[in-house]
Amino acid sequence: MAAGSVLAFWTIALLLIAVPGPDWAFTIGAGLRGRSVVPAVGGLVAGYAAVTCVVAAGVGTLVAGSPSALAALTLVGGAYLVWHGATALARPAPPGAVPEAGAVPEARTGRRTFLRGMGVSGLNPKALLLFLALLPQFTDSGADWPVAGQIGVLGLTFTATGAAFYLCLGTLVRTVLDGRPAAGLLIARLSGAAMVAVGAYLLLDEFLL
Incomplete structure (x- = not known):
């Protein structure tokens, strides 16, 4: 796998990460609720690392090829996002909130x-x-090292880029909203609502198919 392939993948990965989604909402919500976004970003990175291992091991192909398994994953994932978003909506906390x-x-x-x-x-x-x-599009089957290892490198590239991006995002949001409790509450509620919306979309998309 050439360095150019890794660079091309990194460019695409950065663009995908920069698009707001559930990771954004979770990072922003966690930044507003806690003193540090490191645990939140660490969890996101660990999740993507697990997905990379699943894909590299070939399990992902089996799951994607099984309608029932993919449907179950969609339902679990959608329900989880709805639950987490609803929790954030019910208990929003602005920066600097004093623990009860x-x-x-x-x-x-x-x-x-x-x-x-x-x-x-x-x-x-x-x-x-x-x-x-x-x-798989950025791997080279003719390379001296296995495709699974190449997928691991690409997955590591994605997770490292995501870690840096979300750490900056969470820190920036927390810094900007520090001392502005009303704005913090609004952003926290919007983040929770975004996660509920994404989860609901996954559920509805699965049920309507």
């Missing part, structure tokens, strides 16, 4: 945020289908 008495400790909250981030990216069937359609 008896609140969950920060370390535990960080673990929960990490696991939710894994769910947002790892359970998104669109991410699986995107990786299945995109990654």
Whole structure:
């Protein structure tokens, strides 16, 4: 696999990551609710790393080729996004909000945020289908190293780019909205509504097919 192929893939990956979607909504919501966006971004990265491993192992092709398995993944992923978005809508928190008495400790909250981030990216069937359609196009079957390894490099390129982008996004939003609780609440609610909308679209799209 030539370096030019990796660079071409990185360009496409950056464009895809820059398009607002559930990852954006989750990162912004987590940035407004917590002191750091690292757990949220770490979860997203871990989810995409898992999808990369699934595709590299050939499991993704089997899932995509099984209508029932893909439908189940779509339903689980859509329901998860709706649930997480509804939770964000019900309990929005602006930057700098003071924790309530008896609140969950920060370390535990960080673990929960990490696991939710894994769910947002790892359970998104669109991410699986995107990786299945995109990654193999930039591999070289005639290269000295296996296609699975090439897919791993491309997946790592995507996740590293996403990590840098979402860390900057979450930090920027938190900095801009610091000291503006009304704007923070509005953005938090919009982020939650965006996740509900994406999840509902996945569910409706599956049921209407």
